[in-house]
Amino acid sequence: MYKIDKLNELAKVVAAKRAENAALEPRRMTAEEKDELLAHFHPDYKQDEFTVLSAGVNKGDKVPTQLAALLQGKSRISASDVDLSAPDYDTDVLIIGGGGAGASAAIEADEAGVKAMIVTKLRIGDANTMMAEGGIQAADKPNDSPAIHFLDAFGGGHFAAKPELVKKLVTKAPEAIQWLNKLGVEFDKESDGTMVTTHGGGTSRKRMHAAKDYSGAEIMRTLRDEVINRGIPVIDFTAAVEIILDENGKAAGAVLMNMETKELLVARAKTVIIATGGAGRLHYQGFPTSNHYGATADGLILGYRVGAKLLYADTLQYHPTGTGYPEQIFGALVTEKVRSLGAKLVNIDGDVFMHPLETRDVTAASIIRECTAHDKGIETNLGKAIWLDTPMIEYIHGEGTIEKRIPAMMRMFGKYGIDIRKEPILVYPTLHYQNGGLDISDDCATGVENLYAAGEVAGGIHGRNRLMGNSLLDVIVFGRNAGIYASAKAKETAVPEKLTLEHIEKFNNELKVCGAASEVASPMLLPHYARKK
Ligand code: MEZ
Helix, strand or coil: CCCHHHHHHHHHHHHHCHHHHHHCCCCCCCHHHHHHHHHHHCHHHCHHHEEECCCCCCCCCEEEHHHHHHHCCEECCCHHHCCCCCCCEEEEEEEECCCHHHHHHHHHHHHCCCCEEEECCCCCCCCHHHHCCCCEECCCCCCCCHHHHHHHHHHHCCCCCCHHHHHHHHHCHHHHHHHHHHHCCCCCECCCCCECEECCCCCCCCCEECCCCCHHHHHHHHHHHHHHHCCCCEECCEEEEEEEEECCCCEEEEEEEECCCCCEEEEEEEEEEECCCCCHHHCHHHCCECCCCCCCCHHHHHHHHCCCCEECCCCEEEEEEEECCCHHHCCCECCCHHHHCCCCEECCCCCECCCCCCCHHHHHHHHHHHHCCCCCCEEECCEEEEEECCHHHHHHHCCCHHHHHCHHHHHHHHCCCCCCCCCCEEEEEEEEEECCEEECCCCCECCCCCEEECHHHEECCCCCCCCCCHHHHHHHHHHHHHHHHHHHHHHCCCCCCCEECHHHHHHHHHHHHCCCCCCCEECCCCCCCCCCC
16 A cells, blocks of 8 residues: 555656646547456456346346345244234325435325325435435437437447336436426526536536536435425334235335334335335445445335346446545545546556546446556555546636535545645545336336336336436436326225235245245345444
């Protein structure tokens, strides 16, 4: 590991080449070069990090090994632990998860005039939505269109996304921005009121709308206020541990567990929306994560056990620029907006080794290659990293740009004595997003009747790689969509009479028969390093 003095020495190499590097127009990689790079350096291609499922609807498919252990894990309850005859809560639409998708769904359900209720294992807003920084995409400028947005997103996802989902994502995007704007999100605007938009990796038009570099926090703040102002019930510190079905196999509620007392509660509902977010806290392949504390794949487990199918659960997003140094913020997100504003990725020799706005999977793989095969990384106490030349932003756009456009980044590094206006920072890929999830159709239905999914827990919208800003968009578009469809379905559904948890025993038996039963308690609820009694 280099000492701080040595890092300062190496940073001088970056400063010396800044003017030359700022003028560079690095070429884009060809499709063949990208394929070759991904196959050798992207973590999704490391076959020994995946396990083939032996049980459930995705039997025969490979998923990350940590996820397989949970999907084939042991329920936290057995049917006899719960009295299903006397529900503690009765609602029309039960929403599991208090992030952007859950809150958007709840607002639409309330708007539709049905009874909605949110349950969340932490608090409303403790979610990856809150952590998103750089922005939200929408094709609402004269030189852009939803069709161009479609091509960018579909191509960026390696043509694997479900076209009907991408169509919904892009065509509903301009309306989503207007909806958020009306609710009170403080988007960055020019003095005439037009929204400021920038590029992200893989975008052919500037369509990233942002609230500085805390776009997700600003959006979540607004949604949370709206949920509270409408008086929608939010049951916090209460996790869903099993979906309840009715005698016809339709979703009819969930078993809840108070996170503090471990008391079990029953919520009966006509329809259920899973909006539990992602899985970064499973730390696949030992990567650090940019995700919030509760991102433990719970929704995938809840859905899978009652027969909802997974799509592309083997594809993860490693955000190219997680913090590589200092170790107190190792893996924390360094927004892609830093590169949108002109900062380039530079190796130990001060050389730019790639175009800074390739898609995320390609950029992450390229950084990994630079640090491994090319041996051009900078050693830190936690491994190798690459320079992100942040002072280049002010070299290009002038003094004051960083404080104005990415103040959260400036503050985050400033706490550790690093002034990103003057010094480059060290970055390395961090586990950021699950590209796949519960397979949904364009009404957010999962295939298990009356069970819906929205937000990061859903798969198929982004194919095998997501573009920046399409996640904040997805939680709004598909969160609202799930709220609308689940409410319409609830209106034509009677209160479920017979509630069952028979699926637990059925799934256990399947696990036993195929020899895959494990003692891992799932859903996980909190990361393994959570506070223990
Ligand atoms: O969409 C994202 O993941 C996002 C906006 C992240 C970022 O780099 O800021």
